[in-house]
Amino acid sequence: MVRLDKASKTYRTKHGDVQALDRVSLQIQKGELVIIRGPSGSGKTTLLLSAGGMLRPTEGHVIVNNNDIYAMSKRERAIFRAENIGFVFQLFHLVPYLNIIDNVLMPTGVGRSRFGQKDAKEWLNRLNLAERMHHRPSELSAGEKQRTAIARAMLKRPQIILADEPTGNLDPENSDEIIGYLAEYHSSGGTVIVVTHGKAVDQYADRIVYLKKGHIDKP
Amino acid sequence: MTTFRxxxxxxxxxxxxxxxxxxxxxxxxxxxxxxxxTGESSKSETIRLMRDIGFNLRIIPKKTNMEKFWQTGFSEYTMPESHVYDLATHGGISYAHLTAILQKKLTWEGREVFLTGIAPEISPPGKKKTPMIFSIEQGNVYIGYEIAQSLGLGKGDRIDIFGKSFIIAQSLSESGSEDDIRIYAHLHDVQGLLKMENSINEIKALQCLCIVNNEQINSLEMLREQLAGILPDAKVILIQNIASAREGQRLMAERYFGFIIPFVSVVCMTWIGILAMLNVRERRQEIGIMRALGYGSGKIAALFLGRAVIIGLIGAVVGFSVGTSLALKFGPVIFKVTANMIEPRIQLLYWAIIASPAMCALSVFIPAMSAVAQDPAITLREE
Structure with a gap:
């Protein structure tokens, strides 16, 4: 489903090159929930963004659903991402001038989408945000913002959800709720890759991958 | 979610x-x-002034040596006095004042003077005009300030010029020009004194114009051509007048605005470009998440270029209203003659609607490209 094949990523900085990923090979099967864990600077986010078609590796390949996504053109990759991958970030990244339902509907702005208002409302109901539908992100709590981001990621029912520290800014109660939604998505057959320091998601994980200095390490 | 929304x-x-x-x-x-x-009004006002005031001309014999003419102030050649009547009765020329002149520099009472004979002014048929040049009766003279001072002459005194007696009808005040050493007399008296009957060496034509149907076309060149047809042995010199001064002023204003308008446009475009760049910077994470959601470069660029086009369209309509209001309020104060010509020009709205969005889009092109080139992986990792 998702395969990294000897993927390396080097960042060029003014202080010299930083090797974020070093010939990482990893295979994640369809329907798996995999946790990527490791200390800060170990390359977790780089791995996640590379797997999501957002960050081209310096070397190696990333294969998603049998497609070498970095062999695609930028435009093809963007469409592929829109149709197959949902993202959840630690900082939510909601669009500040759109209300909650419009934020959830953001993915429908790409290509011809069969999803619309009805689906967005359904997700907002399911995530207990129906009453907040017409509120702006600035009027929501952190937990509500992250639930909105989850609804946005799941609106088009992508095959893969990539979550980068989804509970990093949340209290334990909200963290459990968010993890619960990701687990629910996984149990319905979705593939979930979560970068997290927290342990709450461990009980739902099929696998935990440890990263250290850009390498896959043993726990 | 549409781009427009x-x-x-x-x-x-x-x-x-x-x-x-x-x-x-x-x-x-x-x-x-x-x-x-207001510019159209300004142009029309100048044309109207040119039309109403016309050209002030000196018509002299064609053979005149101009170098000598400018040195002496008169032509050494003459032309028939009948030329002035030919001109006056020609239907193709309009004028306010015509007068025939014969003048010569000569020595009188041991000093050099200009003896100038002036015929009574001819006004257009049926129109009574206030004379622009003084009219002197036969047997009278007007004498310049310098002559009067040096010879102790004054109004009512009698003087003898080449054996003929004249009464000083006017002692002129100081002019600070060669007119201070001039003796003016009736044309026929001067012709008699100089034994140059029926001859003149200049016609002064004031407010002279061709008669054409289109008032917009009335140039000095046309007038010259027409005069050449009527008086083939004469040539024309333009005396600078208020109309040509006004024309010069208008051209200067046009040149000034020719600089100001591009300058203001560049400043405004830079201003819009800087604001767009700030807008791009403020929206880095928004652009990042849009990229993550699959928005392509075209859609990201359209967000910024479309925004600029909308601002340009609104700005064109508001700017047209403001500009027209200003022109209607202050234009009539500046252009009094053609104040009624200042009116809203709808074609300027069309131009503004085309040009403003285009210039706005051009201004934000670089910021839009920087938004497209932004690496979402970097912005989405920023905390």
């Missing part, structure tokens, strides 16, 4: 940036509109 919602959210950008477009459009609205 995203743009509108963003503009309503970031009102300050939107209003500042709009202000820049309004200023540029209003300046453009007010200038061209």
């Amino acid at each position: 995203l743009i509108l919602k963003e503009m309503l959210q970031r009102k300050f940036n939107f209003l500042l950008s709009l202000l820049a477009v309004v200023i540029a459009a209003a300046l453009f509109v007010s200038f061209f609205t």
Whole structure:
């Protein structure tokens, strides 16, 4: 489903090159929930963004659903991402001038989408945000913002959800709720890759991958 | 979620940036509109002045050596006095005042003087005009200030010129020119004194114009051509007048605005470009998440270019209204003669609607490209 094949990523900085990923090979099967864990600077986010078609590796390949996504053109990759991958970030990244339902509907702005208002409302109901539908992100709590981001990621029912520290800014109660939604998505057959320091998601994980200095390490 | 809706919602959210950008477009459009609205009036006013005032001309014998003419102030050649009547009765020329002159520099009472014979002015048939040049009766003279002072002459005194007695009808005040050593007399008296009967060496034509159907076309060249047809042995010199001074002033104003308008446009475009760049910087994470959601480069660029086009359209309409209002309020104060010509020019609105969005889009092109080139992986990792 998702395969990294000897993927390396080097960042060029003014202080010299930083090797974020070093010939990482990893295979994640369809329907798996995999946790990527490791200390800060170990390359977790780089791995996640590379797997999501957002960050081209310096070397190696990333294969998603049998497609070498970095062999695609930028435009093809963007469409592929829109149709197959949902993202959840630690900082939510909601669009500040759109209300909650419009934020959830953001993915429908790409290509011809069969999803619309009805689906967005359904997700907002399911995530207990129906009453907040017409509120702006600035009027929501952190937990509500992250639930909105989850609804946005799941609106088009992508095959893969990539979550980068989804509970990093949340209290334990909200963290459990968010993890619960990701687990629910996984149990319905979705593939979930979560970068997290927290342990709450461990009980739902099929696998935990440890990263250290850009390498896959043993726990 | 359409691009248009995203743009509108963003503009309503970031009102300050939107209003500042709009202000820049309004200023540029209003300046453009007010200038061209009053500019047409200014042009028409000059044409009207040219038409009403006409050219002030000196018509002299064609053979005149101009070098000598400018040195002495008169032509050494003559032409028939009948030329002035030919001109006066020709239907193709309009004029306010025509007068025939014969003048010569000569020595009188041991000093050099200009003896100038002036015929009574001819006014257009049926029109009574106040004489522009004084009319002197036969047997009388007007004497210049310097002559009167040095010879102790005054009004009512008698003088003898080449054996003929004249009464000084007027002792002229100091002019600070060669007129101070001039003796003016009736043309026929001077012709008699100089034994140059029926001869003149100049015709002064004031407010002279060709008669053409189109008042917009009336140039000195046309008039010269027409005069050449009537008086083939004469040539024409233009005396600078108020109309040509006004024309010069208008051209200078046009040149000035020819500099000001591009200058203001560049300043406003830079202003819009800087605001757009700030807008791009403020929206880095938004662009990042859009990229993550699959928005392509075209859609990202459209967010910024579309925003600029909308600002340009609103700015064009508001700028047209402001510019027209300014022109209608202040234009009549400046252009009194053609004040009624200052009216809203709808074609300027069309131009503004085309040019403003295009210039706004051009201004934000670089910021839009920087938004497209932004690496979402970097912005999405920023905390």
